[in-house]
Amino acid sequence: MTQRQLKLGALTMGCGGPGRHNLWLDPQLPADASVNVDWYIDIARQAEAALFDLMFIVDSQFITEGSPSHYLNRLEPLTLLSALAVSTRHIGLVGTLTTSYNSPYNVARRLASLDLISKGRAGWNVVTSGDAGTAGNYSRDEHYDYATRYGRAAEHVQVVQGLWNSYEEDAFVRNRATGQFLDPSKLHSLNHQGEHFSVVGPLNIQRSPQGQPVIFQAGDSEPGRDLGAATADVIFTHAASIEQGQAFYRDIKGRALQRGRDPEQILIMPGAEIYVGDTDAHAREIEQHYHQLDHSFELALKEFGRNFGWHDFSQYDLDAPFPQESLEAARSSFFTAAKRIADHAREKGFTLRQAVEFGRQLRPGAFVGSAVTVAEKMADWLQARAVDGFNIYIGHPGQFDRFTREVIPLLQERGVYRTAYEGSTLRESLGLSIPTCTPGRVQAR
């Protein structure tokens, strides 16, 4: 029996990873990387040469002084991905679009267009906007509350998928002999009337070679997990340990099973930071070096407020007990993450400074070691069913080089990573089936 194969995504955030404010200080990275399409093309081609499944582009529509430097100035994800689509041939192209401030019709069109331009390699990372300040950029007085955000997201995805079924596979006849362009019986309106959206349709674009773009989702809260299990093809998460990964993996696959879905058709791909050195000790030195380069306590304190609705923590004494009252400000923001920090701080009796330090550690599993160690650990996570793959943070080009040159061949030797692309679409790479075309209605799973 063939071994399960590790799936790999290259995750760029402008050019970083979580809590990395000053990546641009790395002289190996162009200082303008987050708006430099040539840099992105280089990275995409390097990832494709290493047979990665996908590029993953995150996003935000709101900045403050506390934003990491590469968030202050970056390319809109789908505009970027379309440029990458014609610069690559196999790698998947996953872009973040918020359901809070985009209409389903526009999202459906843009992703379907990317899917055709890339010949079946598009993916959509479905998110809601948790930053209250985003509302001010979109003519809204108030931020959507938590329940509304998730309700909108669930309905939004269904409408988009419904629109993607406007045309059946063989709707376009294009027979010059008979003069028939379209078989009109294979064009279907949606006529959706829902709580948040009403969309008649049809969409003005055909299906792609992979049927529909692949759906990615994050979100660790209960509604987040339910939404993911119901509608996602791939779950993006963070896992600090193999046990934590296994628990999340079982939980999501179980929820999918309860909804009548094949658990093999929903993949778990946490983010991962990777530091490769000549030896394990050397790798730890490299990690430490970059940690000191990238981070700043001052900016970390500002960004720490993000989970708490951008609460201003500079008003407190850093060495007094963590201010539990700040949790109130997180209600309509990233409450799950904020509550985890606040609860942990109470249990441990943390000061604010200690809580900020703890928050900085709430980051993806880091694989730190020699190439042999890193390959072994990654294979262990796969085989322990803690993951189906990883989305690797591409922050430091030198480290990405080492990963692709040294770790990938070891994964291939172990038989847990492909030696050639399986096909030409993202669904083929990920082993996902093509969704059935169920025209004219919102899909229920």
Added chain:
Amino acid sequence: MTQRQLKLGALTMGCGGPGRHNLWLDPQLPADASVNVDWYIDIARQAEAALFDLMFIVDSQFITEGSPSHYLNRLEPLTLLSALAVSTRHIGLVGTLTTSYNSPYNVARRLASLDLISKGRAGWNVVTSGDAGTAGNYSRDEHYDYATRYGRAAEHVQVVQGLWNSYEEDAFVRNRATGQFLDPSKLHSLNHQGEHFSVVGPLNIQRSPQGQPVIFQAGDSEPGRDLGAATADVIFTHAASIEQGQAFYRDIKGRALQRGRDPEQILIMPGAEIYVGDTDAHAREIEQHYHQLDHSFELALKEFGRNFGWHDFSQYDLDAPFPQESLEAARSSFFTAAKRIADHAREKGFTLRQAVEFGRQLRPGAFVGSAVTVAEKMADWLQARAVDGFNIYIGHPGQFDRFTREVIPLLQERGVYRTAYEGSTLRESLGLSIPTCTPGRVQAR
């Protein structure tokens, strides 16, 4: 003194021109051209080799049975243009985005991203959505009325331009020695509170080498002309004769002057169909051949209803007098165009069939003749100040070949067309100055 230079755009509509329902029947065109990125890349490179100023991509967010075949299935303009940006080096990239169903923040971001990806070659064709059915795809019960559409459009453009001034030119210091990434004194919020939009800002993207994308606008009505004269860099229009072109040219440049603008900084570029033959007579045969191939009376009757709010004209006797009552249905749609047809039909005593035929002739100036004739006429229009240039409909590849191979060299010989690109940005090609950065406020012109 140097002669004024003709500006040229390549206008693709999926693959057509107005009223051309069946372009795909041309065996020289890929039948799937409107969703075929490789075809678009070929056309863009061919246009760039011929030193065209720009590619121009139109759009719609709503289809009916009466839509031309290539409208039923086409790529979203900006997604397409980003793919063209990295496949070309000099040609401008102008995409249509409606102000009726896009938020200013998203429009500003997407165009600014395209502008950076193309290194200063983006343009925005600002439109309002006149098809009432579009509302049904965007969770609105009712179509915006005419006044609201134009009010939104005017404010929308101002907000987008205001957001494009979020960062001053030299805001990003990126000094690794001092650790300074951004000069925060050069980042400005917008804090716009208007009738239709409220947008705090700032935008999370820097200015491009051309400062801001170029603004294109169409619209022949009084509010359309005022909006164009106030905010556009380039006006897209139709002109059936040199005199009609001159009158429009004088009108728009006059309105711009009244607003304190330099009339040389607003360009008039009507659409144009071009048929080149070995002789003038041969060219007319070619035109007739394609006219018969592309058009269908049945589809034309359906599409005729578009200006009248998709009024169903199949209910009337084709050979009875034109039904003037149908004009009521055009009130919130394309009223200016509909009224012109209805008034003309009354004056001439047209039947419905005759009115539909007349409507089909309301199309761009057609330049039909040998290469010498076409070059001569185009130069005449330029020198008579009826135009600053043309947006040429790329419907039939064989004809585009002839135009670039035979007509372009004659225009160059006459000294009315460039022999090399003036620079690398769209503003440089068009001779437009870089807009001043006036941060933190909506621009008033």
